[in-house]
Amino acid sequence: MGLGLNQRSFSVLDGMARQATDLRVNAQTVEGARVIDAGVHAIGGLDAGILLAHACMADLASIQLVPGAVGDYGCTLVQVASDHPVAACLGSQYAGWQVSVGKYFAMASGPMRALAGREPLFAELGLGETADIAVGVLEAGKLPTPEVVAYLADRLKLPPGAISLAVAPTGSIAGSLQVVARSLETALHQMHEIHFPLASIVSGIGTAPLGQLAAGVAAFAPMDAPPVVAGAAGRWSRLMRALDAMRTLSVMSSATWRRPSATPILGLATKSIAPNSSALSVTSAPRSVSVETITTGMGRRR
Secondary structure (H helix, E strand, O other): OOHHHHHHHHHHHHHHHHHHHHOEEEEOOOOOEEEEEEEOOOOOOOHHHHHHHHOOOOOOOEEEEEEEEOEEEEEEEEEEEEEEEEHHHHHHOOOEEEEOOOOEEEEEEOOHHHOOOOOHHHHHOOOOOOOOOOEEEEEOOOOOHHHHHHHHHHHHHOOOHHHHHHOOOOOOOHHHHHHHHHHHHHHHHHHHOOOOOHHHHEEEEEEEEEEOOOOOOOOOOOOOOOOHHHOOOOHHHHHHHHHOOOOOOEEHHHHHHHOOOOOOOOOOOOOEEEOOOOEEEOOOOOOOOOOOOEEEEOOOOO
16 A cells, blocks of 8 residues: 555554653553553543544544534534545554454454454455554453463564554543544445445545543533533433434545536435444435535534
8 A cells, every 4th residue: 555554553652652651651561562551551541542543543644622512512522534534444443353362352453454454355445564563452451461462463473572552441531532533434434335436535524522431430521511411420421322323424535526516415324333433334325425525424414
């Protein structure tokens, strides 16, 4: 591909290691591999979560927190924009590698997937790469063991010292944010499932509301929610799970450069189990599609 996915993500983790104190993360080594704890034992935070998302996407996207609203309540949205959406999302960010070694389990994202080439989509879309370093982001509640590092080194055909990993459970601040930053990836994955020509996509933007943490910690309660809502963790959790379905994607096709847009789209019918990486399940094909934009979820482009 020529984008150097693993090198880009390696630079992101280098920055995290240098700023470990400010980011509230811990950098350490396990059997020679660099491991950055962004939420297992470390506290982590919003900045760490944004950098985790950058590492997942091989630093091929802009990721920011922006003010928004869901219903009557103001909330924070995670906005993702990329001029290399297929490579950033499917070639790197998609959590397509289940790492299971003994009692250890993690869902692996990041460009080490492109290096391993274990998933059929890499051959299908031409997204694989060769590199002398590998970077992965693990969604897990435990740090990788020496056995896990040995497993990865074997699959990647690299020495442990060439591997860098960042780890955060999805219930942590950083881990939760990097999951919500998958709105663009989720939509592209579904487009791939219905055989949309991904080669025609040149840019994409996705947004999703940043919900609260697990265990009833309302860390991301809406900025203007009344006290009764902000304090009712369980009720707010149910509300946010429902509202996480509202993921809207705008995709610019290469056809845009050749002719103006045609009929506005009516959208994809979807069912949400957000915020998982497979959050949207397409239940019907688009009724009409413009050459410029595609919208998924509950939002509709006017």
